[in-house]
Amino acid sequence: MSGKMTVVEGSYAVAHSVKVCRPNVISAYPITPQTHIVEDLSQFMADGKIPNCEYINVESEFSALSTLVGASATGARTYSSTSSQGLELMHEVLFNASGMRLPIVMTVVNRAVSAPISIWNDHQDSISQRDTGWIQLYAENIQEMSDMTAQSFKIAEDKDVMLPAMVCMDGFILSHVFEPVILLEQELTDEFLPTYDPEHVLDTRNPLSFGTFADPSTYTEFRYLQQKGMDVALGKIEKAAEDFKTIFGRYYGGLIEPYMAEDAEILLMAMGSVVGTIKDVIDKARSQGIKVGLIKVRTFRPFPVEVIRSAVSNAAIVVTLDKNISIGLNEGALFTEVKSCLYNSDINVPVMGFMLGHGGRDIPMSTIQMIIDKAAQAIKSGIKVESEYADLRGELL
């Protein structure tokens, strides 16, 4: 079991986690608000604190991930971090990393996408990469982010998974916050995370190829097997959380974390740091007798369909909160996914979607309270608007 809390910046805690996971190759290009993570890692490298590791400086995010694709194929444990436009620039390489079954781990410090330019937080950057074949995990606070980083290496590198993983933290809100955290101990991390030992590597003595040509007679099967890897990852994510609990004594749920959910009539669903604010609002609402609860979605890819079905089955209404929008559908991704996994099931729970906190718009408790009020109204008189912004400034339109 581990120990001592210290007050550090979120980015530092993540860089520290990466360090104790003993990466062999790090490559990244600085972009706000990810910058502090790569600065801290560069400092660790300069101080000789990450043995057997090379930090490769590059001229773009495209090159950073391309570098890691090559490095990972040789059997190296690899890490990168980026945000927003940097992640979008990686788009093409994201598919390659997944298709070649390379367990690269990347911290995505979530930031809105341009235009207009915004350095502030929402989830549009990572959500826009949902179909690239990367595992996507979302953290609520620095401790969870710190711990999830170590878990992600174990999940991604599992022989039956072999898929890259994005670990997502809210830009500024988590990357720049100072709060008490237990930094991962090296000894315990070594116990938790085995050495990366892939079955197939680039090796001149035993030549093979990655990412080669697949004609129509074989391509489909490659894609099918990527999905199989994701299916297996569901169980491995839960197992990694359990293994972590055994060694470190901390646990946040596996695929989801229910909060006051069991008897909840109104069941909120959200990802990332807003979950903390929601929990505080729920405590307040509960003290007024309102039966509201929360499902924190930790794992967005693979999407935990079965777990979510059973988690929502007793609610009177499910309400999703999304820091992203599919423009043209007017829905956030969580809303779309949750509806999709309930359809064709025997669960008939209405689902309402709210989008909020885009481009760094602050989410005060009052916004969450308003959403709960609207959900309570919808239980009585039906859903009037299926999906809408919770914090739109009508006076600007």
Add this chain to the structure above:
Amino acid sequence: MKEIRIHGRGGQGSVTAAELLAVAAFEDGKYSQAFPAFGVERRGAPIMAFTRISEQPIRLRSQIYEPDYVIVQDATLIETVDVASGAKPDGKILINTEFSPDTFDLDTEAEVITIDATRIALDIIGRPIVNTILLGAFAGATGEIKVKSIQNAVAERFPGKVGEKNSLAVLEAYHRMGAGQ
């Protein structure tokens, strides 16, 4: 939970002040959280930083709208920024200025307290950097935090001579608030 909002200008160390406050509060045995108001940092632009201090783990991630305490690093901000916005009636607003509290016509029921932190900074540190000094004044004026914890946080962040001078200045500001006499 106590919520503190710090107003300053880019380059004045407001974010550092919020962080040091969180570190000091943790040393006092409390949970804490500090974060900036995420501006595009430029020297001279008005910025905000926030600190929460609580006996319980802190989950809330929103900005601070109804602060128990407000710290104003630069009194010229008052012309353009509503520094008193949402301040609790039984709260305190601490302003760095050579003038007395009644000079400021703030729309608030919170108590306005002033301290000439710039003078203390020039006298003791030799530079007009007031962020750590205002934390000493905060400790003195509110009793929310031990001055020794502030001094330790300052010394850890700024090792050597700079830290020593800052630590002295912190104590001076603490005493000016009538504390520890």
